Amino acid sequence: MTHDHHDHDHHHDNELDPFAARVRALETILTEKGLIDPAAIDAIVDTYEHKVGPRNGARVVAKAWTDPEFAEWLERDATAAIASMGYMGRQGEHMQAVFNTEDTHNLVVCTLCSCYPWTVLGVPPVWYKAPPYRSQAVINPRGVLAEFGLILPEETRIRVWDSTAELRYMVVPMRPVETDGLSEEELAKLVTRDAMIGTGLPLRPGSREPGALWPAADEKGAAS
């Protein structure tokens, strides 16, 4: 029986990191047991790397901005309204769309793990899964939003929604001003992933900066 250490002068050796080796081991074991099909695993990876992402959610938001009937449906039964656009959850989860208003800003978190509306937003960003976000979004939401450069007026109420395996939330941000006449497709381009988590706002047309939500937004907070 040869042992690894005898081969150390072979500099062409590959190394698998321990986690990669464990994943391969699971694939081997589960394939042999007939519980998974490697081609199906590749298809799932391809879907979540390339096909499912925040563009889905952005189209939902843009449709809600332009179609009041759809917006009403989305508010009442988000699971069905989103499924009507072809975006369906694989874990049997229900969706709830929470609408930002002039008085209330919504923020989504999963305090326990990382439940996230995959079908409309794809796979969550690293920070969403980090312990400080999961705890601070509840304890100090204004501090978390400030870290994203989002300073809301003091009188704006912040509602924090804690996702579960069964119920996942997406934020429907307010439509920015100066977007009259834009098509649904153009509007969707303004809707960022963070705007649908609640850690950002939709963009100003033709810019990477958030768009104004009120015609005189820059006068807000001027009075001391």
Added chain:
Amino acid sequence: MSRPDPTAPAPDPAAANAPFRLPDGSDPDAPAFAEPWQAQAFALAVALHQRGVFTWSEWAAELSRQVARPGAAQDGSDYYQHWLAAIEALLAQKGVAGPETVDAVSSAWQRAAHATPHGQPITLENDPERA
């Protein structure tokens, strides 16, 4: 590996006090997975759920237990390590595969990788100890 306590542990108190800092790499266009094995692990959980090996509630409960363990990275960079541990824990609980089996096959993959020249695909057949 012992069966995990069915009651979810309290979150790590150190984590609850840490301020949130937006990590580097928070670019909205950042790839969903930092390394290929993370994507594979992600897909394994989805596929095992679809196959009915566990319910999604069981999955979320186990993942919650794993991420709540003390010592989790504050930047979330070890998230898919917890994800992988959750898969292994559920497979052990369901009697599909215990940690000894996973350890053994994992070591075989590492020996196979070690014995495979660069530029060639790593396959389990390359494990020199393969029976």
